[in-house]
Amino acid sequence: MLSMKNISKVYQTEKVRTHALRDFDLQVNEGEFIAVTGPSGSGKTTFLNIAGMLEPYTSGEYMLDDVNVGTLSDNQRADLRNQKIGFIFQGFNLIPDLNLYENVEVPLRYRGIKTAERKRRIEECLEKVGLGSRAKHLPQQLSGGQQQRVAIARALAGQPRFLLADEPTGNLDSLMARQVMELLEEINRDGATIVMVTHDPELARRAPRNIQVVDGQLADFTLYQSREKEIITPSIKPIDLSNNPVEA
Numbered sequence: 001m002l003s004m005k006n007i008s009k010v011y012q013t014e015k016v017r018t019h020a021l022r023d024f025d026l027q028v029n030e031g032e033f034i035a036v037t038g039p040s041g042s043g044k045t046t047f048l049n050i051a052g053m054l055e056p057y058t059s060g061e062y063m064l065d066d067v068n069v070g071t072l073s074d075n076q077r078a079d080l081r082n083q084k085i086g087f088i089f090q091g092f093n094l095i096p097d098l099n100l101y102e103n104v105e106v107p108l109r110y111r112g113i114k115t116a117e118r119k120r121r122i123e124e125c126l127e128k129v130g131l132g133s134r135a136k137h138l139p140q141q142l143s144g145g146q147q148q149r150v151a152i153a154r155a156l157a158g159q160p161r162f163l164l165a166d167e168p169t170g171n172l173d174s175l176m177a178r179q180v181m182e183l184l185e186e187i188n189r190d191g192a193t194i195v196m197v198t199h200d201p202e203l204a205r206r207a208p209r210n211i212q213v214v215d216g217q218l219a220d221f222t223l224y225q226s227r228e229k230e231i232i233t234p235s236i237k238p239i240d241l242s243n244n245p246v247e248a
């Protein structure tokens with residue numbers, strides 16, 4: 001579905017040149033749920049923004065469903081993004097003066113979807129995230145977890161096959177973070193491919209595949225887990241603690 005080969009991204013400011021990604025290679029298959037971890041500043045958001053075609057890359061090849069993203073015009077890229085990709089951000093990015101219904105509606109209006117179809121999708125998506133009865137509420141009347149669920153409904157309303165989430169639980173307490181993660185897992189079971197950047201090791205462990213970005217490159221390990229959390233192909237040796245006395 002997504003294939004990046006030798007992707008590099010250089011940010012050039014007046015005085016500083018930053019290699020945010022270098023020779024970054026990744027294949028994402030349809031239906032995967034991938035957690036992306038790595039140190040601060042290692043290039044995770046840059047990768048996600050390039051994957052979502054929000055930012056250009058400096059060199060390399062990025063194919064999305066057999067389309068070479070590098071050959072597209074700005075308008076073609078925007079069309080492809082609208083058709084296939086949904087975004088969820090740490091800060092929810094809801095519009096405070098609009099109620100939940102209107103917030104979910106904004107990108108659908110922008111895409112020229114007709115009123116009746118908009119209504120159907122908005123109601124279905126708010127229902128899906130458990131907020132069907134709150135459509136008239138303003139974002140400030142909701143908890144952080146509920147606001148993130150509205151942001152997820154807004155992303156889902158565009159019917160994306162590919163959902164990119166940048167620290168979607170970063171502003172939430174652990175209970176709300178788990179609820180958002182459960183919702184993402186359900187959306188993945190329904191067929192969407194998900195790539196999620198997270199600093200939360202517990203949430204990363206729940207994802208079937210973990211990748212790590214270090215210094216702008218994919219670190220040399222990928223952990224696949226089954227839905228039952230059993231590690232199928234561990235590439236890091238488990239530490240043998242059997243001889244270690246338990247500390248009092």
Ligand SMILES: Nc1ncnc2c1ncn2[C@@H]1O[C@H](COP(=O)(O)OP(=O)(O)OP(=O)(O)O)[C@@H](O)[C@H]1O
Nearest residue numbers: 011012018019020039040041042043044045046047
């Ligand atoms: N617009 C920009 N202009 C210049 N440098 C940038 C820009 N955006 C990111 N960078 C640099 O690129 C590198 C990678 O940044 P990025 O935001 O992708 O890291 P990250 O892994 O997402 O970090 P964090 O976990 O802290 O969010 C950093 O050194 C950062 O300073």
